[in-house]
Amino acid sequence: MKGVIQRLDHIGIAVRDSRERLGFWADLLGLELERAEAVPSEGVRTWFLDAGRTHIELLESLDEQGPIAKFLKKKGEGIHHLCLEVDDVDAILLRLTARGIDPLSPGVRDGAGGCRVAFFHPKVTGGVLLELSQKPRETTPRQELPFSPGHLVVLYLSNPRERLVGVIRSLDATGLSLEGMDLEAWDDWVSQHARAEESPISPSLQYFPMSRVDKMLADQDSPNLPSFTRRFEERTGRRLSETLTGLLESGS
Helix, strand or coil: CCCCEEEEEEEEEECCCHHHHHHHHHHHCCCEEEEEEEEHHHCEEEEEEECCCCEEEEEEECCCCCHHHHHHHHHCCEEEEEEEEECCHHHHHHHHHCCCCCCCCCCCEECHHHCEEEEECHHHCCCCEEEEEECCCCCCCHHHCCCCCCCEEEEEECCCCEEEEEEEEEECCCEEEEEEEEHHHHHHHHHHHHCCCCCCCCCEEEEEEHHHEEEEEECCCCCCCCCHHHHHHHHHCCCHHHHHHHHHHHCC
16 A cells, blocks of 8 residues: 555754754754755755654754745744655645645655655644655665765766765765865865965755766876865865864864
């Protein structure tokens, strides 16, 4: 039978300052930060913390007009939604719409982590926004992935198009977490490190589903095209991978 609820996947909490709230959930309570991901289509950045058989998802608005920003203005910080993992979101939607219960527009959409999600208004659930989430099916065996945590890579993304450089923190067939930055900010960041100046530019930990990855290239060195690693070390006298990791661990 399709359309089965698997488990409570996560509890979404709207926050104004993710760094402050991570200080409580991650630093004080000790929950592991599993991934962070921007979802521009929803105007939100999400932070997933492992809480055993479920997750805590912190939701921080990317702009003043997004749904999280509107929620914070109306209700303040607090529980924003509950998410149930399902095996087939389309099958459940067919069952619900047949009973006159429609999802919020636009119906099934792309969500964080490459999942297919749908939301239902609090008025039909008893007062809480409900998310149904179907995880992407793994199509590539883990052992066939060409990279692993610790590798420095250049990442080409689609929808929207971005290019980033950074160190892989976690990787599987569904997505990867990267400590890094947009390539457009790279030269300014290196220059500030070379001058030993405090930089307003800093790397961040972000999660990208494989559905957004156009290609991922190793940071290879050659006589005609020096690698990012070599260029950074020649200009600053520091190791790039250690600098990226150290900055994130220190909260810079």
